[in-house]
Amino acid sequence: MEHTVRTSHEARRSAMQRLERRGSEPSDIRESLSILVCQTVNLHLITHKAGLFSAVVTAFIIESYKTLKPDPNDTIISLLSIIANRLDNTTTPIPVLLSSTGPGSHCSPAASSIRINNFWFISLVLSLATVLTGTISLQWIREHQNYPNLTPRDRYALFNMRAEGLKKWHIPKIFTALPLLLQSALVLFFVGIIDFLLAFGDVGVVIPVSMVTILVLLFLVITTMLPTVQGFLMCLPYLYSRASPMSPSQCPYKSPQAHAFRVMLSSVIQLCHKLYTGESLLSKWWYKPINLVVCVMITWTKKTWTEFDMAWLKLRHQFMQHYDLDKGSYPRDPSDVDNDPPIFDLAQALRAHITSQDTNVIKNSLSAQYHCFSEVSKWVTDRETDQLHDEPLQAIIQSNEYLRDIMLNVGRYFVSFTGYCDISTHVESRAILHPSKLSSILHQENMFFFLQSLYRTYKDFDTGITKHQLELAMRLSTDIHYSHYKHSTAALGLPDFLFEPFFVGNDKYNDALQWQWVNNFSKFFQSAEGVQKPYIPGGTLQTHQATPRLIWYFTFVSLERTFSQNEGLRPAIQGKFIDTFRMITENLNEQMSLPDFREPNLLFYLTGLYLCATKLRHKTYHVCLDGLISAMRTYKERTIDAGIINSDLEEIYSGPVTETLYEGTFSSKWWDFLDSPRDRGDSSISRRSPPSVREHTGVTAPASPDS
Known part of the structure; x- marks a missing residue:
């Protein structure tokens, strides 16, 4: 085991050294090589684990293969019994069937022996196949990373050709299949273990070992199915219903076997839907309000784990809108959802940074956090203006309230511009705010609340941040002082920016x-x-x-x-x-x-x-x-x-x-x-x-x- 760990560490260190020496390569080459470094380390680990497992299986096979042929000791005992009977002087000799006990007789192995050896020999072949495939794959990677004495131009062209070859010849799929081979070998070995113990008929041994083995196999089956089945569970109305609903956490049990199960189940569902309705899975939702069910269906259509994760970001966002705020959605093409920013998780990540009490984290990433939240706020406040709504202002306010609830809900009450001003009533002209004007006000107010949250947690920032916060407050205050919109008498307080x-x-x-x-x-x-x-x-x-x-x-x-x-x-x-x-x-x-x-x-x-x-x-x-x-x-x-x-x-x-x-x-x-x-x-x-x-x-x- 120490040799295995040491070898994997050496492989990682060697691969990283090669990557560091290529620091001047183009970014896409460095990214590809960094991925191959991870693949190299994984292949080393899988190969060594498969070798160790092969040794374990071989030890069991050495004992099990003997049951496939007659035991010489049984033959000797049988012959001695015949001789003893013939030498017996009793008047009632015991009849003996020589054809069944003679040296040339044929003895077929038991059915359990055949099953056990089938399980274990196949398990051994699969584990050795993993070792062989892993070794060959390491040779492929080593040659793919070899660019001796070439100019940058030729190296870049050669990289493009080799990278295309890796994809076209399905090398990544081979890498993905190696853990599946090893896990299949392990499952067969466990099944053989249970069958081997059943042949003895000792219940005291069979039941405990079988229960532990079944639990291990059940763990494998459950972790394989959960990433896909979780989408079905989210559609149940009672599962996540609570006073303060929490967003469902995505199941992290992502593995090659889980991916294979998801692809197969998704294909079956889409095929059955196609045969039953004559249309694709998402075609019936074309340009209709996007709801939770549609988002779950979108996750089933994704091909890779990355695409699946990105769809899950939209699913969490839709879940919180549906259960927390019970907000509707406007008609859209389901394919357009992929272009939406992950509002919920971005807001939660920013909020976690603000409340982390880690001043160094805030200072080092303040600019990035500010621009990230600004982009999210602009998208939320601007996106509804281009859609067709009977009440566009309410659509903008509704989306913005959702953002504030998940981002700025820090246990305190605050009054917003729209909570204080009745935008539907203009005192003089009876007109309402133009959507673009309302979007601008809400965006500035969002940025003010964001900076205010930072300032309340960390008061030792430079004056530039406080000055910008004050600029936003002055703009919003001017809108309040000079606007001619009726004020809401239901507001318990005044907006914070005043x-x-x-x-x-x-x-x-x-x-x-x-x-x-x-x-x-x-x-x-x-x-x-x-x-x-x-x-x-x-x-x-x-x-x-x-x-x-x-x-x-x-x-x-x-x-x-x-x-x-x-x-x-x-x-x-x-x-x-x-x-x-x-x-x-x-x-x-x-x-x-x-x-x-x-x-x-x-x-x-x-x-x-x-x-x-x-x-x-x-x-x-x-x-x-x-x-x-x-x-x-x-x-x-x-x-x-x-x-x-x-x-x-x-x-x-x-x-x-x-x-x-x-x-x-x-x-x-x-x-x-x-x-x-x-x-x-x-x-x-x-x-x-x-x-x-x-x-x-x-x-x-x-x-x-x-x-």
Whole structure:
């Protein structure tokens, strides 16, 4: 045994050395040679195992072949019995049939002896045939790898000719048949063992040995059938039904005998179907919705294990869609399924990397993982737009929900763009989103969630990743702030990408991101002017129960830091802040000047939340807020101090999250943040002319996404 292992190691080492010496060969030559290296090692192992098995069988044959001819000892005993009878002086001699006991008599072997020797001799022949075929195959491989003193051009041409010869003359099939020969020899040997023991009739020996032998043979039969039979089992509705269905794991018992069984059974099924219906197995499913049964049938039509595995990737994907989400499919040609990416397994592999806690793995493969997920996301969000659907937007959303469920389900609740915006209702034009626009939004949101998952697990990445995550958040936030689609009142929270401003004020990131954010910030307060009564909880971004939390995140952008520099886009950003605060101030003053002014409006409460959060986070107010604070204080004196409140808004904004951030929200003590501001009146805003964005940078405010 040690010699066998040592020989196989030497063969592997020798083959690898030859492969390393050919490092300058073209990639297809190196790939072919690497495959042959594996084949060489396998042939060495099979040849040595077959030789050892032949020695074992030979030891049994030495004893069994003797039962095929008469035993000389039996003849001697018979003759001695005859002589003894003749010398006996008894008056009643025992009659003896000389024809049956004489030296020249014929004795045929027992039927069991013939069977046993047939089993064992055939087993020996098969094992020796394995050794012979393996030895010859090694000679073929050795000559195939021999390229002495040839130019690269001639070597490449010679390789092509030899590689074609290997395929045309079915050399790979011969390699595959060798394990089958050895296993067949082993099965025959086991059958002979059982028959050999039955001839003795000793039940105490026959039963235990037979049971063990049957178990071994049963293991061989089951592992041969399972890769094919598993497809039938998946069609049973109760087998994989559970509260949280898991994807079926593919049976890994792939072997030459399992492949042969699969090919034979598949051929029989397709032939019977052809004879019974007159059409091929998949023709009845031509351009019909692809379901689990069709995917199972597709696996039966594959010729190689690799094709079978690729079909199984699609089968697992279809299984999870059917059982986890119960999603339908659109009419397609079954042959087109081969072009689909393996979404489920790609997503699971990426998710496993994200949650692996192995920082080195993430860093070394981050770029590849990002582009891999990006490709999957684009395929999921774009593929439905080219299909014919009665409701194309729902088809896109449905496919995207499936991707998020298998990729981003990390035990937390999140609100998506489509979960927050009702894309079927446009407030102004009653139009719906164009499919390409929705696909773009969903893809950007997928990439944001992917990077967010990475950041939450590994916070020490370079700033480029965080910056890209922030760019995606800004684009999506702009769609929310500038879109005119009705907001879903059923959403319990706001989309995660709205809560990213704590990155914006960081000096590590350029001012372009802050410029985009400050425009969204301004749009938030500007849109509050147009929100009419009655205030519906969740009806707008400004009247959501999570709005106080969003405003709390607004204060992560420090005004002190923003106004501390005057390079680049900073003057434009500063001007946008001043414009926003002045707009709020003018609106509050205009409201107070109306004759029917009485109840505090939405803009007043939003501004109050922002100023309170600013005071709690930064302890002081920046000078640019002085005029706004003065107007807010006057507004408060005429409403809150007079006992006039807006109960609808206070009810919307009240909640455990708000109470955690703003202790004692809307109580008389809570409004104290307005009592002692830095008193500079309106001069800081009204007298100061904000710098023009075009004048300083040539940058214009972002347009509406729909424009």
